[in-house]
Amino acid sequence: MNVAYPAPEFASAEETVNGLIQLLEGGFENPYEISGTVLVQVVDHPELDFLAVFGEALKIVRPIHEHPVDTRMTFPLATLETIFRDYEILDWRSPEILGTVELEGNLDLAFQLGMSCVRPSNTTIDRLAALRALHKKKGHRNLDEVVRLHLPSQHQLLEAIDEGLPTIITGLEPSPPCKDWTIDWLVEKYGDSIVCRRSSELKITLRELADQMRLFEEKPELENDTTLDKAYTEGVKMPHEMWDDFGPMFFDREDFIPAQLWLGSVSTNTPATALHCDPTTGFLFQVMGRKRLELFSADQADLLYPKKAYSYYQSCWFNPHKPRYDLFPKAKGAKSISVDLHPGELLVQPAGWFHQVFALDSPTMSVSYFWRY
Ligand SMILES: [Fe+2]
Incomplete structure (x- = not known):
C-alpha cells in the first residue's frame, strides 16, 4: 500500500510569504548583535518582496523603499512554499532549496536569516x-x-x-x-x-x-x-x-x-x-x-x-x-x-x-x- 499525505494547499502567495515572515520573526535571535539588512525577493511576486533588518529583534519593512542592502536573497515562490511546508525537516543544503535560491552580498546574514525559519518537531x-x-x-x-x-x-x-x-x-x-x-x-x-x-x-x-x-x-x-x-x-x-x-x-x-x-x-x-x-x-x-x-x-x-x-x-x-x-x-x-x-x-x-x-x-x-x- 502506498500512502501519501496530500500536498498542502496554499491559499495565496501572500499567505505563504506572510507565514514565512512569522517563522523568521519567531525564530530570530541575535546574541552577537550583528547588524545588516537583507532584501528578500520573490521572483514571481515582486509586490511581496520585503526587507529584513537585523536588530535585537528582526524588523520587517514593507513596501520596499530606498534602503542600503547588505544581502539579497531571491526565491521563486515554489521554494518559499517548500520552506513553509517543510520547516520541521528543512535542509537548506538540499539542491531543491539551495539550487533555486540566488544569494548576493553578505552570506552570513543570509545564513542567519535562513536558519531562523526552521523549527523542531514535537x-x-x-x-x-x-x-x-x-x-x-x-x-x-x-x-x-x-x-x-x-x-x-x-x-x-x-x-x-x-x-x-x-x-x-x-x-x-x-x-x-x-x-x-x-x-x-x-x-x-x-x-x-x-x-x-x-x-x-x-x-x-x-x-x-x-x-x-x-x-x-x-x-x-x-x-x-x-x-x-x-x-x-x-x-x-x-x-x-x-x-x-x-x-x-x-x-x-x-x-x-x-x-x-x-x-x-x-x-x-x-x-x-x-x-x-x-x-x-x-x-x-x-x-x-x-x-x-x-x-x-x-x-x-x-x-x-x-x-x-x-x-x-x-x-x-x-x-x-x-x-x-x-x-x-x-x-x-x-x-x-x-x-x-x-x-x-x-x-x-x-x-x-x-x-x-x-x-x-x-x-x-x-x-x-x-x-x-
Ligand atoms: Fe553531530
Whole structure:
C-alpha cells in the first residue's frame, strides 16, 4: 500500500510569504548583535518582496523603499512554499532549496536569516527534554572520560547507550584497512562518485574534490579564503558504492539512516563542526587522520545557549573554541570531556550529547551512521 499525505494547499502567495515572515520573526535571535539588512525577493511576486533588518529583534519593512542592502536573497515562490511546508525537516543544503535560491552580498546574514525559519518537531522537543532529564539523573556532567571497549557485544553496547554513556570501540577495520585509505586510492576506486552537490546542476566528484584538497594541502592559507568552496563534504550522503567497505556496525543497515561522509581538507585550528546536539544516537567511524570531540552532557543545555530555531540537530550560539563569556556568562560553568578518535576507532555517541568536532589532521575522513529511532 502506498500512502501519501496530500500536498498542502496554499491559499495565496501572500499567505505563504506572510507565514514565512512569522517563522523568521519567531525564530530570530541575535546574541552577537550583528547588524545588516537583507532584501528578500520573490521572483514571481515582486509586490511581496520585503526587507529584513537585523536588530535585537528582526524588523520587517514593507513596501520596499530606498534602503542600503547588505544581502539579497531571491526565491521563486515554489521554494518559499517548500520552506513553509517543510520547516520541521528543512535542509537548506538540499539542491531543491539551495539550487533555486540566488544569494548576493553578505552570506552570513543570509545564513542567519535562513536558519531562523526552521523549527523542531514535537517528537524532537520531547526526546531532547527526556535526554536532558536522563543525563541530569545520571550525573553525566561529572564524567571525566569516555571508556574504550575492544569489540564489545551488541548487548554491552546497548547497555551503554541506554545509560546515555558515550563509548569508543576499538578493534574494527573497514575493508581494506584504514592504513590503505589514501586520497590516491580513493580517487582510483571512487573518482567518479558524487561527493558534494553545490546546486541541483553542480555536482562534485571525488576526483574533483581530491584536486581541491591537494590545492589546500599545498597552500593551507587558502583555507581561510572565503571566496573558495570548502574542500570538505560536511556529512553528504555517502556514495552507495562505498557502503560495502563499511559493513553494518553491530546492528542491521536498516537500523540506520543512510551513512554520511566527512571527507576533505580542513583547518586543524578551527572546529570542523560547530557545537550542536543530535536527537538520535550517532556512530562515528574514523578512517583517515584523527578527530577530537569536545562532549558536553545533555543536561548542560542551559549553559550552552542552544538555538531556539532548529529542525533536526540543535546548534548552540556559544562557541567553546572562542568563548565569549561577556555574551554567554552561564557557559563558564559548562564542563566537557575531550575525546581523541584515531583511525579504526568508532565513537558511539548516545543521543543528546552536545559536541564540537575538530580535525587534528588534514586530510580527514570519517563515516557517520545515525540510528533511525
Ligand atoms: Fe553531530
